[in-house]
Amino acid sequence: MIQNADLSILHAIQGTASPALDTFMVGFTALGEFGALWALLAVSMIASGKHRSYGFAILAAIALVVVFGEIGLKHLIARPRPFLLDPSLATTLIDLPSSYSxxxxxxxxxxxxxxxxxLAPLARRWLKPVAVGTACxxxxxxxxxAVHNPTDVVLGALLGIACGCIAVCIVNTIESRRKGRQA
Structure with missing residues:
Protein backbone atom coordinates (compact mmCIF):
# COMPACT_ATOMS: atom_id res chain seq x y z
CA MET A 1 0.00 0.00 0.00
CA ILE A 2 2.76 2.47 0.94
CA GLN A 3 4.78 1.36 -2.09
CA ASN A 4 1.82 2.06 -4.39
CA ALA A 5 1.42 5.55 -2.91
CA ASP A 6 5.15 6.16 -3.28
CA LEU A 7 5.09 5.10 -6.94
CA SER A 8 2.02 7.26 -7.63
CA ILE A 9 3.81 10.30 -6.21
CA LEU A 10 6.93 9.55 -8.27
CA HIS A 11 4.84 9.28 -11.46
CA ALA A 12 3.17 12.62 -10.64
CA ILE A 13 6.61 14.21 -10.20
CA GLN A 14 7.76 12.69 -13.49
CA GLY A 15 4.88 14.51 -15.15
CA THR A 16 6.56 17.82 -14.30
CA ALA A 17 9.86 16.97 -16.02
CA SER A 18 11.47 19.47 -18.37
CA PRO A 19 15.00 19.98 -19.75
CA ALA A 20 15.56 22.96 -17.44
CA LEU A 21 14.41 21.01 -14.37
CA ASP A 22 16.49 18.03 -15.49
CA THR A 23 19.64 20.15 -15.43
CA PHE A 24 18.73 21.82 -12.13
CA MET A 25 17.94 18.54 -10.36
CA VAL A 26 20.99 16.72 -11.67
CA GLY A 27 23.12 19.62 -10.40
CA PHE A 28 21.57 19.54 -6.94
CA THR A 29 21.75 15.76 -6.67
CA ALA A 30 25.47 16.01 -7.55
CA LEU A 31 25.96 18.53 -4.71
CA GLY A 32 24.60 15.94 -2.29
CA GLU A 33 26.79 13.10 -3.55
CA PHE A 34 28.69 11.63 -0.57
CA GLY A 35 27.72 14.76 1.41
CA ALA A 36 30.36 16.61 -0.63
CA LEU A 37 28.81 20.09 -0.41
CA TRP A 38 28.38 19.76 3.33
CA ALA A 39 31.84 18.29 3.91
CA LEU A 40 33.40 21.20 1.98
CA LEU A 41 31.41 23.65 4.07
CA ALA A 42 32.54 21.88 7.25
CA VAL A 43 36.19 21.95 6.21
CA SER A 44 35.94 25.66 5.39
CA MET A 45 34.40 26.32 8.82
CA ILE A 46 37.19 24.36 10.50
CA ALA A 47 39.90 26.08 8.43
CA SER A 48 38.54 29.57 9.07
CA GLY A 49 38.53 28.97 12.82
CA LYS A 50 35.13 30.60 13.20
CA HIS A 51 32.53 28.10 14.35
CA ARG A 52 35.21 25.43 14.13
CA SER A 53 33.35 23.11 16.52
CA TYR A 54 30.25 23.27 14.30
CA GLY A 55 32.38 22.32 11.30
CA PHE A 56 33.45 19.24 13.25
CA ALA A 57 29.80 18.66 14.18
CA ILE A 58 28.84 18.61 10.49
CA LEU A 59 31.52 16.00 9.79
CA ALA A 60 30.39 13.98 12.82
CA ALA A 61 26.77 14.21 11.70
CA ILE A 62 27.65 12.95 8.23
CA ALA A 63 29.66 10.10 9.79
CA LEU A 64 26.64 9.17 11.93
CA VAL A 65 24.46 9.17 8.81
CA VAL A 66 26.88 6.79 7.11
CA VAL A 67 26.99 4.43 10.10
CA PHE A 68 23.28 4.42 10.93
CA GLY A 69 21.86 4.97 7.45
CA GLU A 70 24.18 3.57 4.82
CA ILE A 71 25.70 0.73 6.84
CA GLY A 72 22.80 0.00 9.19
CA LEU A 73 19.29 0.88 8.06
CA LYS A 74 19.77 0.39 4.31
CA HIS A 75 20.78 -3.23 4.82
CA LEU A 76 18.23 -3.84 7.55
CA ILE A 77 15.33 -2.45 5.50
CA ALA A 78 16.73 -3.73 2.16
CA ARG A 79 14.19 -1.81 0.08
CA PRO A 80 14.72 -1.90 -3.69
CA ARG A 81 15.01 1.32 -5.67
CA PRO A 82 11.73 2.50 -7.26
CA PHE A 83 13.04 2.11 -10.82
CA LEU A 84 13.60 -1.59 -10.11
CA LEU A 85 9.94 -2.00 -9.15
CA ASP A 86 8.70 0.16 -12.03
CA PRO A 87 11.22 0.33 -14.91
CA SER A 88 9.32 3.23 -16.50
CA LEU A 89 10.81 5.40 -13.71
CA ALA A 90 14.42 4.68 -14.70
CA THR A 91 16.32 7.79 -15.75
CA THR A 92 19.25 8.25 -18.08
CA LEU A 93 20.18 11.58 -16.48
CA ILE A 94 22.42 10.00 -13.84
CA ASP A 95 24.05 6.66 -13.17
CA LEU A 96 21.45 4.56 -11.41
CA PRO A 97 22.51 3.59 -7.88
CA SER A 98 22.90 -0.09 -7.11
CA SER A 99 22.48 0.14 -3.34
CA TYR A 100 19.24 -0.18 -1.42
CA SER A 101 16.82 2.71 -1.39
CA LEU A 119 21.81 24.99 15.84
CA ALA A 120 24.99 27.02 15.32
CA PRO A 121 25.16 30.60 16.60
CA LEU A 122 25.77 32.07 13.15
CA ALA A 123 26.00 35.85 12.76
CA ARG A 124 24.65 35.49 9.24
CA ARG A 125 21.31 33.96 10.19
CA TRP A 126 20.15 33.92 6.58
CA LEU A 127 22.48 30.95 6.07
CA LYS A 128 20.14 28.76 8.14
CA PRO A 129 17.12 28.90 5.77
CA VAL A 130 19.51 28.64 2.81
CA ALA A 131 20.92 25.41 4.30
CA VAL A 132 17.44 24.01 4.94
CA GLY A 133 16.28 25.05 1.46
CA THR A 134 19.32 23.44 -0.13
CA ALA A 135 18.69 20.23 1.84
CA CYS A 136 15.06 20.24 0.66
CA ALA A 146 13.13 8.55 -9.13
CA VAL A 147 16.07 6.97 -7.33
CA HIS A 148 14.21 7.10 -3.99
CA ASN A 149 10.66 6.72 -2.82
CA PRO A 150 9.03 9.60 -0.92
CA THR A 151 9.10 7.54 2.28
CA ASP A 152 12.85 6.94 1.79
CA VAL A 153 13.35 10.69 1.65
CA VAL A 154 11.18 11.32 4.72
CA LEU A 155 13.12 8.70 6.71
CA GLY A 156 16.38 10.20 5.42
CA ALA A 157 15.34 13.67 6.61
CA LEU A 158 14.37 12.36 10.05
CA LEU A 159 17.62 10.39 10.33
CA GLY A 160 19.60 13.46 9.28
CA ILE A 161 17.89 15.72 11.81
CA ALA A 162 18.55 13.18 14.57
CA CYS A 163 22.21 12.75 13.56
CA GLY A 164 22.68 16.53 13.39
CA CYS A 165 21.27 16.97 16.89
CA ILE A 166 23.40 14.12 18.27
CA ALA A 167 26.54 15.53 16.63
CA VAL A 168 25.96 18.99 18.12
CA CYS A 169 25.43 17.43 21.56
CA ILE A 170 28.65 15.44 21.24
CA VAL A 171 30.69 18.42 20.07
CA ASN A 172 29.21 20.72 22.72
CA THR A 173 29.99 18.15 25.43
CA ILE A 174 33.59 17.86 24.23
CA GLU A 175 33.92 21.66 24.09
CA SER A 176 32.52 22.03 27.63
CA ARG A 177 34.92 19.43 29.00
CA ARG A 178 37.84 21.03 27.18
CA LYS A 179 36.97 24.47 28.57
CA GLY A 180 36.51 22.95 32.05
CA ARG A 181 40.02 21.51 31.94
CA GLN A 182 41.47 24.86 30.85
CA ALA A 183 39.81 26.77 33.71
Whole structure:
Protein backbone atom coordinates (compact mmCIF):
# COMPACT_ATOMS: atom_id res chain seq x y z
CA MET A 1 0.00 0.00 0.00
CA ILE A 2 2.76 2.47 0.94
CA GLN A 3 4.78 1.36 -2.09
CA ASN A 4 1.82 2.06 -4.39
CA ALA A 5 1.42 5.55 -2.91
CA ASP A 6 5.15 6.16 -3.28
CA LEU A 7 5.09 5.10 -6.94
CA SER A 8 2.02 7.26 -7.63
CA ILE A 9 3.81 10.30 -6.21
CA LEU A 10 6.93 9.55 -8.27
CA HIS A 11 4.84 9.28 -11.46
CA ALA A 12 3.17 12.62 -10.64
CA ILE A 13 6.61 14.21 -10.20
CA GLN A 14 7.76 12.69 -13.49
CA GLY A 15 4.88 14.51 -15.15
CA THR A 16 6.56 17.82 -14.30
CA ALA A 17 9.86 16.97 -16.02
CA SER A 18 11.47 19.47 -18.37
CA PRO A 19 15.00 19.98 -19.75
CA ALA A 20 15.56 22.96 -17.44
CA LEU A 21 14.41 21.01 -14.37
CA ASP A 22 16.49 18.03 -15.49
CA THR A 23 19.64 20.15 -15.43
CA PHE A 24 18.73 21.82 -12.13
CA MET A 25 17.94 18.54 -10.36
CA VAL A 26 20.99 16.72 -11.67
CA GLY A 27 23.12 19.62 -10.40
CA PHE A 28 21.57 19.54 -6.94
CA THR A 29 21.75 15.76 -6.67
CA ALA A 30 25.47 16.01 -7.55
CA LEU A 31 25.96 18.53 -4.71
CA GLY A 32 24.60 15.94 -2.29
CA GLU A 33 26.79 13.10 -3.55
CA PHE A 34 28.69 11.63 -0.57
CA GLY A 35 27.72 14.76 1.41
CA ALA A 36 30.36 16.61 -0.63
CA LEU A 37 28.81 20.09 -0.41
CA TRP A 38 28.38 19.76 3.33
CA ALA A 39 31.84 18.29 3.91
CA LEU A 40 33.40 21.20 1.98
CA LEU A 41 31.41 23.65 4.07
CA ALA A 42 32.54 21.88 7.25
CA VAL A 43 36.19 21.95 6.21
CA SER A 44 35.94 25.66 5.39
CA MET A 45 34.40 26.32 8.82
CA ILE A 46 37.19 24.36 10.50
CA ALA A 47 39.90 26.08 8.43
CA SER A 48 38.54 29.57 9.07
CA GLY A 49 38.53 28.97 12.82
CA LYS A 50 35.13 30.60 13.20
CA HIS A 51 32.53 28.10 14.35
CA ARG A 52 35.21 25.43 14.13
CA SER A 53 33.35 23.11 16.52
CA TYR A 54 30.25 23.27 14.30
CA GLY A 55 32.38 22.32 11.30
CA PHE A 56 33.45 19.24 13.25
CA ALA A 57 29.80 18.66 14.18
CA ILE A 58 28.84 18.61 10.49
CA LEU A 59 31.52 16.00 9.79
CA ALA A 60 30.39 13.98 12.82
CA ALA A 61 26.77 14.21 11.70
CA ILE A 62 27.65 12.95 8.23
CA ALA A 63 29.66 10.10 9.79
CA LEU A 64 26.64 9.17 11.93
CA VAL A 65 24.46 9.17 8.81
CA VAL A 66 26.88 6.79 7.11
CA VAL A 67 26.99 4.43 10.10
CA PHE A 68 23.28 4.42 10.93
CA GLY A 69 21.86 4.97 7.45
CA GLU A 70 24.18 3.57 4.82
CA ILE A 71 25.70 0.73 6.84
CA GLY A 72 22.80 0.00 9.19
CA LEU A 73 19.29 0.88 8.06
CA LYS A 74 19.77 0.39 4.31
CA HIS A 75 20.78 -3.23 4.82
CA LEU A 76 18.23 -3.84 7.55
CA ILE A 77 15.33 -2.45 5.50
CA ALA A 78 16.73 -3.73 2.16
CA ARG A 79 14.19 -1.81 0.08
CA PRO A 80 14.72 -1.90 -3.69
CA ARG A 81 15.01 1.32 -5.67
CA PRO A 82 11.73 2.50 -7.26
CA PHE A 83 13.04 2.11 -10.82
CA LEU A 84 13.60 -1.59 -10.11
CA LEU A 85 9.94 -2.00 -9.15
CA ASP A 86 8.70 0.16 -12.03
CA PRO A 87 11.22 0.33 -14.91
CA SER A 88 9.32 3.23 -16.50
CA LEU A 89 10.81 5.40 -13.71
CA ALA A 90 14.42 4.68 -14.70
CA THR A 91 16.32 7.79 -15.75
CA THR A 92 19.25 8.25 -18.08
CA LEU A 93 20.18 11.58 -16.48
CA ILE A 94 22.42 10.00 -13.84
CA ASP A 95 24.05 6.66 -13.17
CA LEU A 96 21.45 4.56 -11.41
CA PRO A 97 22.51 3.59 -7.88
CA SER A 98 22.90 -0.09 -7.11
CA SER A 99 22.48 0.14 -3.34
CA TYR A 100 19.24 -0.18 -1.42
CA SER A 101 16.82 2.71 -1.39
CA UNK A 102 15.84 3.42 2.22
CA UNK A 103 16.83 5.76 3.76
CA UNK A 104 18.04 8.37 1.28
CA UNK A 105 21.69 9.09 2.07
CA UNK A 106 21.72 12.36 0.10
CA UNK A 107 18.74 13.54 2.12
CA UNK A 108 20.09 12.32 5.45
CA UNK A 109 23.50 13.97 5.07
CA UNK A 110 21.91 17.19 3.81
CA UNK A 111 19.46 17.42 6.70
CA UNK A 112 22.19 16.45 9.18
CA UNK A 113 24.36 19.35 8.03
CA UNK A 114 21.43 21.77 7.82
CA UNK A 115 20.42 20.82 11.37
CA UNK A 116 23.91 21.53 12.67
CA UNK A 117 23.89 24.90 10.91
CA UNK A 118 20.47 25.73 12.36
CA LEU A 119 21.81 24.99 15.84
CA ALA A 120 24.99 27.02 15.32
CA PRO A 121 25.16 30.60 16.60
CA LEU A 122 25.77 32.07 13.15
CA ALA A 123 26.00 35.85 12.76
CA ARG A 124 24.65 35.49 9.24
CA ARG A 125 21.31 33.96 10.19
CA TRP A 126 20.15 33.92 6.58
CA LEU A 127 22.48 30.95 6.07
CA LYS A 128 20.14 28.76 8.14
CA PRO A 129 17.12 28.90 5.77
CA VAL A 130 19.51 28.64 2.81
CA ALA A 131 20.92 25.41 4.30
CA VAL A 132 17.44 24.01 4.94
CA GLY A 133 16.28 25.05 1.46
CA THR A 134 19.32 23.44 -0.13
CA ALA A 135 18.69 20.23 1.84
CA CYS A 136 15.06 20.24 0.66
CA UNK A 137 16.05 20.70 -2.97
CA UNK A 138 18.64 17.93 -2.75
CA UNK A 139 15.98 15.67 -1.20
CA UNK A 140 13.46 16.56 -3.90
CA UNK A 141 16.06 15.90 -6.60
CA UNK A 142 16.18 12.29 -5.43
CA UNK A 143 12.42 12.03 -6.04
CA UNK A 144 12.60 13.90 -9.34
CA UNK A 145 15.22 11.44 -10.56
CA ALA A 146 13.13 8.55 -9.13
CA VAL A 147 16.07 6.97 -7.33
CA HIS A 148 14.21 7.10 -3.99
CA ASN A 149 10.66 6.72 -2.82
CA PRO A 150 9.03 9.60 -0.92
CA THR A 151 9.10 7.54 2.28
CA ASP A 152 12.85 6.94 1.79
CA VAL A 153 13.35 10.69 1.65
CA VAL A 154 11.18 11.32 4.72
CA LEU A 155 13.12 8.70 6.71
CA GLY A 156 16.38 10.20 5.42
CA ALA A 157 15.34 13.67 6.61
CA LEU A 158 14.37 12.36 10.05
CA LEU A 159 17.62 10.39 10.33
CA GLY A 160 19.60 13.46 9.28
CA ILE A 161 17.89 15.72 11.81
CA ALA A 162 18.55 13.18 14.57
CA CYS A 163 22.21 12.75 13.56
CA GLY A 164 22.68 16.53 13.39
CA CYS A 165 21.27 16.97 16.89
CA ILE A 166 23.40 14.12 18.27
CA ALA A 167 26.54 15.53 16.63
CA VAL A 168 25.96 18.99 18.12
CA CYS A 169 25.43 17.43 21.56
CA ILE A 170 28.65 15.44 21.24
CA VAL A 171 30.69 18.42 20.07
CA ASN A 172 29.21 20.72 22.72
CA THR A 173 29.99 18.15 25.43
CA ILE A 174 33.59 17.86 24.23
CA GLU A 175 33.92 21.66 24.09
CA SER A 176 32.52 22.03 27.63
CA ARG A 177 34.92 19.43 29.00
CA ARG A 178 37.84 21.03 27.18
CA LYS A 179 36.97 24.47 28.57
CA GLY A 180 36.51 22.95 32.05
CA ARG A 181 40.02 21.51 31.94
CA GLN A 182 41.47 24.86 30.85
CA ALA A 183 39.81 26.77 33.71
Missing amino acids: CPSGHTASSFAAATVLC IIAFSRLYL
